[in-house]
Structure formats: structure tokens, C-alpha cells
Amino acid sequence: MKFPQSVLIWGDMSSAGVGPLCFIKSRVSAGIYQILDHFMVPPTGELYGDADFIFQQDLAPAHTAKSTKTWLNDHGITVLDWPANLPDLNPIENLWGISKRKMRDMRLSNAAELTAAIEASWSSITPQQCHRLIASMPHHIEAVIDTEGSRTKY
Template sequence: MSEHKPSMKSKELSVDLRDRIVSRHISGEGYRKMSAALKVPMSTVASIIRKWKKFETTRTLPRTGRPSKLSHRGRRALVRDVTKNPMVSLSELQRSSVEREPSRRTTIFSAIHQSGLYGRVARRKPLLSKRHMAARLEFAKRHLKDSQSMRKKILWSDETKIELFGMNARSHVWRKPGTIPTVIHGGGSIMLWGCFSAAGTGRLVRIKGKMTAAMYRDILDENLLQSALDLRLGRRFIFQQDNDPKHKAKISKEWLQDNSVNVLEWPSQSPDLNPIEHLWRDFKMAVHRRFPSNLMEFERCCKEEWAKLAKDRCAKLVASYSTRLEAVIAAKG
């Protein structure tokens, strides 16, 4: 019998197994196939994925116990605190309630939930102006009919921050469903630049300190053409980058022109159009499953896991690019 054979209750599965279920789901694997491969009932697989979609975590959430002893006045004060500061933590709420009405963390958690507020990971959600939407719509219409052979020539790139303490150590906010504020994470992280194509992953580079236009130019100089060569994209490959000011700086543009790099004209505020976003998530899950304990080990794990990302996964992300463009057209930008 497999060591992973669980009961029907998902909370008894190991954290690693829950993460593997989510990772396979993100990769497009079906419930039945996952159930057979991991020796987990399909109902449990479905439960884990439902929980991940709703709470954006596979970790066991705190559960309420006996009936709350919190008064109506204390409950109103909690909601008032959370409404004024959505990023306040449970620990801070507990400390602030000591003088008013000492309460357990689970009591506070339950009271906030019953008021219609839930802990959510704060996402970076760009604000789209009418000009942004028009540019996105025009871009999607123009590129929807691009051939797959052309898309295979694109070298996608991006920068990302990865947290040392795992995907579930992200900052949370208390909010009602539907609102998604922005948050910037704290320390214990590293910044990375990476690129990939339908043929697989290219170079991955750690960015030390605050990146300048000169640093970005050096990253391109040391990694871009070599990545295209390693991936056999040919000299007429197309380079994708977003509209970060460092990317658009004179020093960066001159390097691209001097090296005859064909740059894909990219609409602003469009991270959702870049398939590397899904690849970053796969990558971060793989790194965090290794539980690195310090930044040196963390950087080594990053480079190893980036190189190990499946070529088939890269190819599927590029092949499904039309779906992203169609979604933008359907949403009118």
C-alpha cells in the first residue's frame, strides 16, 4: 500500500502531497489521472483543488471551536479595525483587543469571517485606463492570427521576486470577495530575471540590489543571445519584454538595436498576456518543495529547478497563447 494513502479527509494528507496535487492541476492533469498516480481518492483531489482555488493555500486553515464568547461590541470593534487597516494581522488584532476584551486567535478569526471578511493573498492587479484597454485590445486582435511557428520564435522574459519562506508566507489582507488590493513583500527574498520559449527555459539570473538600466543592459548582453542560441531560435527570434522604464531606457534600446534584436511591441499593464507568469508559479512551487534554509541554498535551488522545468510544459504554454488573446478580446481589453 502506498505511504501516501490518505483517508477521505484532505487535512490528513502531507503538505508535500497537497502541493503535488495543485502542481499537477496547474499543469493541466485531470483528476482521474492524479487520483491513480498519487493513490488519492478523486473526491479528495477535488477537495484539495477547491480549497486551493478558494483560499490560495494548501495549508490547513484555523478552525473554530466552541461558540464564540466575543460580545457584539467586541465584534464591531474588530470589524472596524480590519476595515480601517485590511493588512492587519491576527496577532496584531489579538494584541489590540487585550484591553477591550481578551480573545483567542480562533475566536477573532471566526468573528471576522462571520462578518463577511476573508484573509486573501494581496495580488498585484494593474489599473487599466481606457488607453491601456484600447492598446491591449488592438494587440490581441493583431496577434491572434499569428502562426504557431512564429510564436515558437518568441523568447519571453520577465523579472520576479521569490520568497525564501515559501508560497504560503505571502502577505495577506482582510477583504470581502471581489476586491484585490496591492501589496509589496518584505525581506527573505531574491529578485530574478528569466526567459523561456516553446523549446524550454533559457538563462535565469539573480538581480542583486535595485536593478538599473545599466544592470538590465548587462543582463541582456550576458544572457539574451546565449539563451536564444541554446534554445535554437535562430538569429531572427523575437524578444518579448514588458514596458518597465529600465527596459525602455536609451541604453537598453541601443543594445537591442546594435545586436539586431527584433522586439515584440508590448501593451502596458499586461502581465496576464505573458505565459511566463504560469511558468513562474510552477517554478516557485518546485523551489519551495525543497525547503531551502538560507539565501545561498535558495539561489542554488532556483537555478536547478528552473533548468528542470519540462520542455513540454513550456510548449503547452506557448501553444495556448491564443486563449489569453481571446480572453482580452472577449473582455474588450
């Protein structure tokens, strides 16, 4: 396609599997980031039960806004401290890559087809894939330490 379709998505994962996707129709701001009410809180119970968890996100402005921090605090959600300028070590980035590779050869002609393909790709991700990605993180961290914060093969 000369001008390929694109969509903005929020998703989450844990070693127990993936949560539901949220397709966002506007740019992400602190106000829109309150999608967590519907797309994070309910699935968290399904993915973790009563177990504790730590939420990892990058330092995008919507993620670090005062209202977002207040919302996370009010809901008792612990957020992983994340230093600026650190290579992205969030396992969900690798999961997005897996999802994209599953759709690589698809010929999609509109946003609706793209959305359906993304949903199908995402729902085919197994808990085992998620667990392997999370279990691989110590190796990723070690590689970043070895390169003193420079690029790694991950």
C-alpha cells in the same frame, strides 16, 4: 520564516526550453539590464539557432530605457510591441508560477538555499512545458478580448 529570503532573478524561455538564470544583486536599472549580453545572446543561439524570434518583455522602466532599446536594436533583436495597461500575457509569468509551486513546501533558511532551490526548479522545466505555455497564448489573448481587457482566469 518571519522575514523570508528573497532574490531578484532574470530568466528567459522559448518553446525550445528555458535559458540560464541570472541572479541580480541590485535593483534593476537600464545599466544592470545589460545582463542580456551574457544571459540572452549566447542562449539565443542554442534555443533558436538561426531562426528569427521576437523578444517579449513588459514595460518596466529598465526595459524601455533608451540605452536598452539601443542595445536591443544594435543586436538586431526584435521586441514585441506591448501596449501599456494590458493584462500580462507573457508566458514566462506562468512559468515562474510553475517554478514557485515546485518549491512551495520547501523549508529554506537562507538566500543560498533559496538560490539553489530556484535553480533546481528552473532546470527541471521541460521544453514541452514551455511549448505548451506558448501554444496556449492564443486562448489567453482571446479571453482578454472577450473581457475587453479585464481580468481573466489566466
